[in-house]
Amino acid sequence: MEVAPEHRATLAGYRQLVVDGMLAHLSDGRTSRYLTEYLPVYPAQPGKGLRGALVLAINRAMGGRTDQALPFAIGIELLHNAFLVHDDIIDGSRRRRDAPTLPVRCGTGLALCVGDALALRAVTLLAVAADRQGLPAGQLMAEVERAVRLTLEGEATELGWEREGRVDVAAEDYLAMVLRKTSWYSTILPCRLGLLAARRRPIGERFVTFGALAGAVLQIGDDLSSYTETARQSGKNWGDDVLEGKRSLPVIHFLATAPEGEDRDRVVAHLRGGRRNRRRADAHWFVDLLRQRGSLAQVDRFRLALTREAHIQLAADTVDAVDRASVDFVHAIVDMLAYR
């Protein structure tokens, strides 16, 4: 499905605003040279900028002014970059966005400090912006705290499954983990910060269900993309999730449906074997087994069902929006997550 050019242009415009804001914020010269040098590395190699765009679009949809929401968009993207740095340490990743990762560039120790410093900058920026604008800083920080806490819980849960060699993870467990690891900070928090910046109160649990669905669409899409023929041919990210022993939804479907036998035993042994017993080349037979079992196709259908639900929930959450063009743009973001 094609996303309309005007939505791509809107996304590009929002992304530029946020990237410029991040780099300006990181160049205030207060830090020592050794941190200064590495803080902007990831922010200067931006991804799609979906999180910042969600803040700005929901804010406009709800009648807010972009200059008021911008610090929150910048804060969210800085927080995302902090997570990326720590993720690259955790996963031992060598490349990100066509460049060497920060741990490769400056070592694990400095990279860890850079991630910590980006997170501190992000949280401080969010708190200061809330305070300056007379928003309820306590409520806003509670939102941020909840999102960060759940993200860490989700990450720890996924690492724990791998560490314990668990092969009994159910689809509900996976979705509960993704709700924590991905949805809370990637989609739920951005929407809610946009709402708060637009001075809509009370916000109750608004956008939590939508964000949960959109985040799951994002994460499942990410998981599936590492198994595709395109990934295999380009080599980019190919085999990463297999190497890490990720209990993704296709893997869970395979384990739940494959009969006892050699194929199932081989997958179980791979998942239980620990990282040092896995090879990137294992991805070839592993992904072939998932495909033959129909697990990839089944999860893809599930993802499309989630996408439909996300659209329906978004419509319900935006009935009182004042700018329909921004609502349309958020629908387009959902499609970008789904149809990459």
Add this chain to the structure above:
Amino acid sequence: MEVAPEHRATLAGYRQLVVDGMLAHLSDGRTSRYLTEYLPVYPAQPGKGLRGALVLAINRAMGGRTDQALPFAIGIELLHNAFLVHDDIIDGSRRRRDAPTLPVRCGTGLALCVGDALALRAVTLLAVAADRQGLPAGQLMAEVERAVRLTLEGEATELGWEREGRVDVAAEDYLAMVLRKTSWYSTILPCRLGLLAARRRPIGERFVTFGALAGAVLQIGDDLSSYTETARQSGKNWGDDVLEGKRSLPVIHFLATAPEGEDRDRVVAHLRGGRRNRRRADAHWFVDLLRQRGSLAQVDRFRLALTREAHIQLAADTVDAVDRASVDFVHAIVDMLAYR
């Protein structure tokens, strides 16, 4: 120099209060099992508890109530534990407080999440406590933000020196680094939080000079302790700083005073060689060279001079104290830092 038994008892009492508070705070059951299991590991193996004791003692000295200051003492010690977890990842340490480190116990990935989660808990606890007690939450969080930022800068600076193979680090550079890495969160922030909890305002830059001196005494003592005969014989921490290529004050003194020649070349090559070219056994000849040059004795004298200055500054900062016994206790803490 012997520290009086009543001061040791006070310290033990404060430590117990803070440790119990940390463990209660970490067992509120909100987090997933995988994080829950590891969050209390370091807090349950407490160190001396100097940071929490400083908060409580300065607070009492200035007329505050212990129950009001306790959340700040708990928050500071949680923050310290978060730094310890990340430090153990950065330094690749295998043992701490007579037990395996967290990265050894649960892997780097989970340990990184545990450190992040402890830091988040600490900062949230500090913010919530300030808010509940009607203290200026913005001012308090600015104090915390400054301390954490400077700590990361100091850590990054020390890692950067090692990474770049710098052998031109001056004593002033070292002291500026220690002010950041150690003093701000270990001594300055605890004193200032104690002051804020006692509702003394305005606090200006009070306790900054005292904390800078006390933190330097603490760090220089730590550095020296890894070079002692006791460390060599016990094997505990022996050679850690040499293995990490730390530019400690004795090393800086050696480089500044040793004539051109084989000994100096050997030290320079060691410092420039990168971690993989160093061995723990290098500590034997390395420390012997520092001792022969008089660098250890010289730095020890400097440390005692700093200790005297810390006492004088503490006296100036506590002229208006209402509880002299607590002031005496803080003087005893300075001596504990100095005469271990």
